[in-house]
Amino acid sequence: MQNGSLLLSISHECPAEVRKTWKEVDMRFIAVATDYDNTLAEGGRVARETWDAIERLHASGRHVILVTGRHLDDLRRVCDRLDQFSRVVAENGGVLFDPATEEQRLLGPPPVPAFVDAMRRRGVNHLGVGAVIVDTVKPHEVEALEAIRELGLDLHIVFNGDAVMILPPGMTKASGLAAALDELGFSPRNVVAIGDAENDHPLLEYGEVAVAVANALPALKAKADFVTLGEHGRGVIELVGHILADDLAGLPRLGAKRAILLGREAGREPEVEVRLAPYGTVCLLAGTSGGGKSTVATSLLERIAEAGYQFCVIDPEGDYGSFDNVQVRGDADHLPSTDEVLQVLRRPDQSVIVNLMRVALDERARFCASLLARLQEMRVETGRPHWLMFDEAHHLFPASADVADLALPRRLETALAITVHPHHVSPALLSQVDTLLVVGAAPQETVQSFAQAAGRPAPDAHDVSLRGGEALFCRFDSDAGTPRVVTIEPGHLEHRRHVRRYAEGLLIPERSFYFRGPENRLNLRAHNLVLFLEIGDGVDAETWLFHLRRGDYSRWFEDVIGDRGLADETRAIESNCADDTDAGTARAKVRAAVERRYTQPDNPCLPVSAA
Template identity: 45%
Template sequence: MYFIALATDYDGTLAHDGIVSKKTLAALERFKKSGRKLVLVTGRELPDLKRVFPEVSLFDKVVAENGALIYTPASEEERAISPAPDPKFVARLKKLGVKPLSVGRSIVATWEPHQATVLDVIKEAGLELEIIFNKGAVMVLPSGINKATGLIAALQDLRLSPHNVVGIGDAENDHAFLQACGCSVAVDNAIPAVKNTADLVMPGARGKGVEQLVDKLIKHDREIVSRRHDGIVLGSAAGDDIYLSPTDTVLIAGSSGIGKSTLATALTERLVESGFQFCVFDPEGDYDGLEGAVRMGDGSSAPTKAQVLDLIAKADSNVVVNGLALRVNERPDFFADLLPDLGSFRRRTARPHWLIIDEAHHLLPKRREDTRAVLSLELPGTVLITVHPEAISTDALRLVTAIVALGPKAKNVVKVFCREIGIDPPKDMSSPKGERVLFWRPQKRKKIATVKVVEPRQSLKRHSRKYAEGQLDEAGSFYFHGPDDAMNLRAHNLMIFAQIAEGIDDKTWEFHLRAGDYSKWFRNQIRDKDLARETAEAEKDKTLSAEESRKQVLDAVRRRYTAPATAPEE
């Protein structure tokens, strides 16, 4: 479920002449029974609203006084989010004969043609107030307060994002809150300006239009709008932008070092720009320093499930869950323990909007018997990144709605995917050239496309945290054994390498130095060509003493792996 809540105006939208019909009330009840939330957004003052609409308890939140007051029917709590009117301002309006004049917790309201008098008094007193019009009504509120600010405050209470709200209205003062919603809808009787900017226009007027929208949402949810609506741009093909929908499950696959995490980084930048919340599961420390996100965990300590869920509960927090401290065989257990609770939270709030699961073959492996149990029936807004699609749970692969295959073996990636889920691969595939990728939607079986993908503005040093602090396996570790094999000291990461290197004798240091062992390890295991190149220069320089060469090599390591990473990822 993507659209979690409906935010509706009252007069002229939900109600006709102040009255909500029984059919419209029944539609609201159906909407609530579907597990969604209702928010009423009105210019009316709360006592007046309760008088004309006794069924207000149907709503989870009420935004009254055109955004100035938040009311929770279940607890009857009222919360003003703007100051009370200046008594001198109200007194001056009364003295000038402005009638009718209504004064709420924050709003001051009258009717046309008194707007000129109201404006004169505001200027005369030098007050920071705004006049808002609504079909002849003249509402005065503190500057910056409108239906949109009130709705945002109400959604924060509900832990919901505006992206997951459908708003419906009809009048001038509805513009702000409609544009703040993930989908804006106008009833048929709406003024032209509202219709022209709405994503959808219902054929029915007032309550009938609300009833039609409710039925559409319950039946179609996210499908009431196009894929590009709230989508993020993956890249372009034949001059057209290619979008990923927030209900997509995306597989990004290709050989190691081909640009998968670079693409994922670019996608996170688009998510930040659009205000979508994301959570990256980062087993290898690839996303250390990702802009717009908070990292949890490092090479020495793993985050707990409670810590992750607490941070994700904050709608403005993007999270990178660093799993370096977990052994490879511990990662699936950690993820299997977290995913059900995370899935439950997403079903209630539709957040985080996107999950990015790196090394997905580790976290959702085919070999685990309980993978099906930890998966929900769908993985909306999820990116699975892997070198080995064949090692991912088949149940997870069957949920994939879009494939992004990278590198010279991209065609093989698509074929492997198709083999694993038992479908025929697309015909007429050609290997992508340059920085392009193959893009295919397997459920639609359309022709595969070659896409030039977006590029990130930031650069992450690939696997820097893993190599600096993590646990390389035995085959990938460096071993100091010296010329006589008198020792066997294992360095399973760069920090341990530096510590051992500082403590060994000069003879052992120079034995490995002159053999080119250090640059070979940096190149083949750490996969850092620049570090290997700089180290090789020290290895070849016979004029350097053991102390000088040791300092030069270790300085190069620390400069790259203890300072903030700025080098390109690949």
């Protein structure tokens, strides 16, 4: 294991056995991707002091990746310490080299011979032909464009100071770095990129943090998160110092460009966006049942994934199975395997949902403790998963369970915990919360419950009332706990998360739909949408129209199913058909509205109408 926070190892067979290991510095940034000329090197050579800084970076457990426009053979002539790099990306993204094994991999097709001949016919003598790229110097970009047009080739031109590089389309330093990170199993969200010239723009945009040395072009400095005071290798030494000191935590604006949008402050003109820091946020999402917690969580997870961050959801009730490119481990019939979960997470572009439905309720805290220990070890070594989410946190970290406290690291770093009952959650977890989100009815009661359980002063929420789609937002570190009402930014996949639970699952009696009829002669319970359609097709016309005219169907779809679109469409059907004595017409329209949202591929198990 490398540097990191409090770690522990809990045996899967005996999770009560805990081993704690303290490290001095938490590690978010595990790799530095650096340009060579005029960044790492000056005059083609790397100073001894710069090599010393790289060695200190290695000693911390981090990696250095060299990303250069030079040909590999040329690089070998000027740099005799390529073994200091975990990977070398040469030819501006065209060649990937592993110094440990001496393996070289081409990331694009070789140069087109006809293009090389055309350049030479035009008298371009200063011409370098690499394994993938062709390069020359200014002003021979004119001849290069002429040759490309003449031959009808799909090539592009990139500048690097006076150098002119002709490459296959889509080939940049960013594409080369992506290939290097794929081999190493690292995410770009854990990489700091540093450079100086035009061809470094894609490199800096791809990394999590963009750094420009003091001698960089003004345009590159303008896009950088941080500009060093030192030039060339001295700037790299400066960057290494910041990384080793506090993992760049002391740099201003760090992470601002990738902050996760939560929503917009209600009632503010012009609009004020409210965002969560992509690293270092420990958020508690709390509120009454049916208040919209899952909608907020799903929207946040969607935007976390869109930003390129990897997440791991601990899902006790099987509610989060509808995300694209997200693996699910465990279900109602199978226990999730910790090793399988970690295997999924070894791919930095892959997130995972750990379904605990098969884990007994009284064993979930222990299982979570065991898994969290392994996840923390992985976070130390790779910086991932970037986000952890604990649904039903009062079951996973109950206030009465010692194992929950033992499982918690000194600092979770980045996590989202969700609960109906803050006072049932372990104080060890609540003490780490820096952001509180409250949804649903009686927000003041939820705030008070959290404050008492966490031993903190309660933010003033006496006059707050929340509408659907709103949350009370309170960040304790930056605004002293001043609460704000935020209109939550909806997710693109908001209703899809509900499909399995509400289409096929088992809703509790209080949230089920009951076909009773005008005189309560019936008491037919539909505990999901499948049964709702089946029973609805079978009840008599009087019963069906009774609930239709009262607006019961649209109210259930909105308040319980949480699908506003379905509710609005059904409300229109109720309004238009209220005086219609043909119950069959109304039934068919409501069924069609449900099936448009909850049939294949989301849910192939809904019954097919006999009509």
